[in-house]
Amino acid sequence: MIIILKSDIDEVQIKHLLEHIESVGLQPHLSRGTYRTIIGLIGDETEISADRLRSFPGVQDVVPVLPPYKLASLQAHPQPSVVDVSGVLIGGGHLGMIAGPCAVESEDRMNTIAASVKQSGANLLRGGAYKPRSSPYSFQGLGEEGLKILRRVGDRHGLPVVTEITDPRNLDQVLQYTDMLQVGARNMQNFVLLSEVGRTSTPVLLKRGMSATIDDLLMSAEYILAKGNSQVVLCERGVKGFDNATRNLFDVAAVASVRHLSHLPIIVDPSHATGRPELIPACALAGLAAGADGVHIEVHDCPEEAMSDGPQALLPDQYAELAGQMSQLAKLLGKTISQVGNAAGDPA
C-alpha cells in the first residue's frame, strides 16, 4: 500500500501515522519528494485498512497495490478453475451453454423449450421459479411448483438445471431441486445471500451488478469463496449505460479483464446485456471470441405469451441457428461443449 501525504502535513502528524503503521506490524518506508512525501508499506498489507489510513490527518490518498480479494485472485490459484455442474464442465476450455425461458411457466412449455435447446447443443437448462421483478404487480414466479417442473424437465432431457435464489429462507428448498444456484445482478451485493450460498457446495452462477466494477464482482465472489464454496462461475450481463439503444451496455472486455485477474470461469449473457433479440447473436459470438467460458441465452417458444422478459427471448429456431454458429466458433477457438447423458429419452 502507498500513502500519499498532503503537502502541508506536519512532522507530528507524520510521526502519529508511522506509529500506527508499526503498531499493526508493518514497516513504513518514507520517501520525501520535492513536492510530496509518500510512505510505502512493507509487509502483509491485509493487516491494515486503506479506509482507516485515509482518515488520518495529513493523508491525501492511499493507493492499494494488491487487489482486495485473495481467494478469487490468480495469485491464489494460477490455473483456470473448472466448475462441474452435475457433469457439465465450465471453465478451462469447457463451455457452459445455458438456455431456457426467463421463468418456468408450465411443464408443457418447459418440455418444448428444453427439447429444442438440447437438440441445438445447449448443455444446461435455466428457468426462474422465484422471480425478482421491479414491479410488485408483476408475475413473481411459480415458487416450489416451478422448481419441481424444472427438475423433472431437466432430468428428462439430460440437462442439469440453473435457477435463481432470492431469499435466504428458501435456500434449503431450492437446493433440493437445482444443480446450480443463480445470484442475480440486483443481488450481487446482497451480502447476506452471498454468505448463505457460500455455505453450500452447490455451484453458483454470480451475475455482475449493473454498476459493479470488476473488482466489486470479484469481491462478491470472494464472499462465496471465503465461506467455503469454490464452485463459482461469473457472468457478464451488461452494465448501466447512457444509451437507450440497448437495455444495458455489454462490457465484453470484462471477460478478458477477469482472465487477467482471476481463475474463476466467466460466461456472458447477451439476452440481458442487450434486451434486443436481433443483437443477441452478434454479442454471443463476440463473447466467445473474447474468451468467455459459456453463453447464457433466454429462449421462449412464444415470446408474446411469456410471463416475463418476452421481448428479449430468442425463438427456438433462432437459438438453433446461433448455436450452430457458436459451435463453429468454439471449434476454431479449441473449446469443447460437454453434455451429460439423457436419463429418460437418450436415444443411445
Add this chain to the structure above:
Amino acid sequence: MIIILKSDIDEVQIKHLLEHIESVGLQPHLSRGTYRTIIGLIGDETEISADRLRSFPGVQDVVPVLPPYKLASLQAHPQPSVVDVSGVLIGGGHLGMIAGPCAVESEDRMNTIAASVKQSGANLLRGGAYKPRSSPYSFQGLGEEGLKILRRVGDRHGLPVVTEITDPRNLDQVLQYTDMLQVGARNMQNFVLLSEVGRTSTPVLLKRGMSATIDDLLMSAEYILAKGNSQVVLCERGVKGFDNATRNLFDVAAVASVRHLSHLPIIVDPSHATGRPELIPACALAGLAAGADGVHIEVHDCPEEAMSDGPQALLPDQYAELAGQMSQLAKLLGKTISQVGNAAGDPA
C-alpha cells in the same frame, strides 16, 4: 400506452395484436401515418404489460404514458406525505436531520457523538449494527449488542433512531430497537427485503441504488407501499459516475424530479454521495436549496479509529458548523426542524 408498429408489419399481424388488446378489455385506436402506424390504447392500461406487447411480431416499440407506480405517484396522493418517526416529522416542510456514525462501535463513543449532534440541531440518530460490507474480511457490525446501544443512547438524548436492515430473518429483532428502518442502496432492489419491511408499520428510509433511475427508486417504494406500509422516506445518496473526483455522483436534481412525480419525502445523503468530508457541507446546503426534506450525515469523533467509512465522516465540530448554516438556510426556505423531548437528560 402507445404501440409503434414496424414499417413492414402486415395486416394479419395487426389483426392479431388488436384482438389481444381487446381481449384484455382495452380499446385500440389505430392511426395510420405516412411512414408508420401507431396504436393508442384507451382504458386502464395497467391491465396490459408493455413487455408482452413488445413481444408481438411487428411491434417496434411501446411507449407507456402513465408511470409504472401508482401508490407512490402524485396522482394517488397529490399532497406531500409527512412521515412521523416517533415524533420527528419528515416532509411537508419538516426536515429530518439524521446524524451519527456509520457503525455503532461502543456505547461511550455513541454517547459522545449523540450528545454533540443533538446539541448542533440533529433530530434523528443513525448507527449501523448489521453492516453490509463489500469485503467479507471487514468489520460486519456488533449485531444485537449494537442495536441495544443505539436504543439506549437515542433515548438518553431524545433522538429517535435509524438503523439498517439487511436480512429478512433479523427483522423482528431489529424492530424491537429502532424507530426507522433503513434499506441500503445495495438492497434497493432486494424485493424480498422490500416486501418484508412493507409488512411492518415502521417508517422506512429507502436509499437510491447506485444505478437506479428515479422510476426504479419509486418502483421500489411502491413495493413497500403495496404491502401496506405508507411511511416511506426516499434518500438520494449519489449514483455511479465516471469521475473519481467524488465517490459517487450526487444527483441533486433528483430531489426536484421526485417532487414532480411523488408525494413521498426525499432527503439527501452527501456523506455517501461525495465520500469526501470537504465537499459534504456544499452538497448538504445544495440539497436543502433544491428542496430536500432532510439531510443524512455521518459524524464520527475520531475518523481514524472508525471501524467503517471513517474517511467520509465529519468531525462533531464540523457538523456543528454545517448544522448552523443548514438552520439558517432552512429558515430562509420556510422549513422547520422538529425535535422530540429528551427522556433522560432533558435539562428543562
Add this chain to the structure above:
Amino acid sequence: MIIILKSDIDEVQIKHLLEHIESVGLQPHLSRGTYRTIIGLIGDETEISADRLRSFPGVQDVVPVLPPYKLASLQAHPQPSVVDVSGVLIGGGHLGMIAGPCAVESEDRMNTIAASVKQSGANLLRGGAYKPRSSPYSFQGLGEEGLKILRRVGDRHGLPVVTEITDPRNLDQVLQYTDMLQVGARNMQNFVLLSEVGRTSTPVLLKRGMSATIDDLLMSAEYILAKGNSQVVLCERGVKGFDNATRNLFDVAAVASVRHLSHLPIIVDPSHATGRPELIPACALAGLAAGADGVHIEVHDCPEEAMSDGPQALLPDQYAELAGQMSQLAKLLGKTISQVGNAAGDPA
C-alpha cells in the same frame, strides 16, 4: 411523431397545438384515452421540430417515430455501403485492417512499423501528424513534416494512409497527403469540422465520441453525408464508463446496433477502447465476431519511446500474432481483406 399531452391540458391549448400542426402541412390524429390524450402526426414529420412541439403549453412529451437522420439510414440505402480507400475496400464483406503508431515520429520508425504490419496483413496505415492532446505541454505532432513521412512510407509499402484532421484551416494541406481523413472522438460533434470534411470527396473515418449515443454518431455522419461526401466509415472506440479497469468501455453491441440502423460500415478500435495491450486481442476478435467491417490497432516497435499513447500500443510481434487470429476468424465469417499493390517494394 406522437405527442403526449398533460392530463390537465385544456381545450384552448389543444386547439392551439392542432392549428400549429396543420399550419406546417401535417394532419393531427387525436386519441382521447381514459387517462391521457395523444396526438399522432400523419405526413412528413421532418417538417416539424420535436423540440418546438415540446415547448407548447400542455405538452408532456414528444416521441419521434422516425430516426433523426435520413441519408445515413437503412431506409435511404438498404444495402451496405462499401467505402473505397484508394483501392482498399471497407464494408459489404470487406475488412479494413488499420494499423500504425499513434503519432508519426520519424521516417525510420514509420518504415519499420509499416513493413511489419503490412507483412502481418494490415491493409491501411495510420499515423497522426496533428495530435489532439489533453495537455498543452504534450507533444502535438510533427505537422506537415509528419504528413510527408506518412505519405512516403504508405506508398513504399502499398498501404493507403489515414491521418487525423483537427483544424479546418489545415484541411487543404492534409488532403494533399492522405487517402482517408480521421475525425477523432473529441471532435465528433465539432460540426464546423464535420461540414468541412463533408465538402471533400475523401473517405472519412468518424470515431464515436466518448459519450455519444448511436443516434448522436449517426447524426454526425449525417452532417458529412448532407454536405455531399458519402464515403464515411464509423468507428466504435469505447465510451465513458464507471470502471477504471479499462480506459473506456468497449461497446461491442454498437456494431450490431448500427447494422440495424444504417448502411455505413463500422470498424472497431480496441486500442483506445481498452487502453491495455493485454486486452486488445480479445476485443479485436470480439469486434470481428460481432460483425465489424475492420479493426483499428495502434502498433509501435518501442512503446517506451513512443511520443504518445505508448502504453496502449501492441508490439509488431503481438500484432502479427493477432492478425493471424483475425485472418482465421475472417475466413470463418466469410469476410475478405483486400490489399493494394506495393508501388515501390512489391516483390511480385
Add this chain to the structure above:
Amino acid sequence: MIIILKSDIDEVQIKHLLEHIESVGLQPHLSRGTYRTIIGLIGDETEISADRLRSFPGVQDVVPVLPPYKLASLQAHPQPSVVDVSGVLIGGGHLGMIAGPCAVESEDRMNTIAASVKQSGANLLRGGAYKPRSSPYSFQGLGEEGLKILRRVGDRHGLPVVTEITDPRNLDQVLQYTDMLQVGARNMQNFVLLSEVGRTSTPVLLKRGMSATIDDLLMSAEYILAKGNSQVVLCERGVKGFDNATRNLFDVAAVASVRHLSHLPIIVDPSHATGRPELIPACALAGLAAGADGVHIEVHDCPEEAMSDGPQALLPDQYAELAGQMSQLAKLLGKTISQVGNAAGDPA
C-alpha cells in the same frame, strides 16, 4: 510520481527503468515490499511522462502525485481569481448572472428578453449567433447579423454580452462584438479552438464536456491559460447520465471539487443540466448554495417559437421569480451581484 512494478519484474528491467529516470534528472527512490516493489520519484515530475513510464516492461501502474495542470491549480494561485467582463465581476464573492435566449432570433425579441432579465437582476446577456446543432438540418444561427443584434441590445440595456465561438476562422469577427467568448461543451476538447481563444485577452466561459472529468475540464482551462489568457470562467452544465429523467446529470459537487483544486471561478447552467424548466429553479439555487460564482439560464418569451432549445427555456416571469430567490440566497451567502450602467436607457 509513484511507479508500481509488476511482481515478476526482473533486475535488468528495474535497472533499465532507473537509468531512464535518472537520465531526465529525477532521483528514483526504490522500496522493495513483501509483495511488490515501488519507485517514488523525487524532483520535478513534470519532466517525465506517466504514459511513457507505463510503457516500460515490468511497470504495472504509475500514480501521479501532482495534478496535470499547473496554471489552473491552487498551488499556482492560492487566491480565487476574479474575472472582469466589461465591468461585471465573476468570482471571489461576485456572481455572474447570465440570462438570455439560446439563439439570437431577432432584434425585437432580443430587446424584450434583455429588458426583462435586466430588470430581474441579470448582469450579463447571452445569445448564440453561431449555433452548434446536432442536426445539419436545424437552424444554425444568424451569424454576423446575430452578433450585431446582440451587441446593440446589450449596450442598450447595460448588459455585457456572451456568445459562443465554434470556428477559429470566425474569431476575429466574433471578437468585434462580444465581451465574453463561450466555448461550448462539445468543443471543450477542441484543442485548436482552445489555443486560439487563449491567444486573445477576452474573458472565456468554458463549459464542461458531457463526459469530462474535473481534471479534463481543468486541463482544457490550462490550454487557454498556457497561451496567455487568464480570464477563464468554468461552467458546470451537467454530464452524461443513465437516467432520462433529466437531459443531463447536474454534478453540483463539481462546484465544490473545483474550489479545492483551482482558483478559477465556476458557474452553473441548470438549463442545459436538466433540460426541464420545472427543475431549473431548484438546481439554480442548489448551485449557488454549493458555492457557484454565478448562474447561466436560458430565457425566452415564447418557447414554442424558439428556433432552438425552446423546451428548456424559462419564461421571463419565471426567471424574475427565480432571480428574486437567488438574490435572497446570495445575500445569505454574502455574495454580491455587480451591474454595469445602462448606456442608452438608464433611467437615472
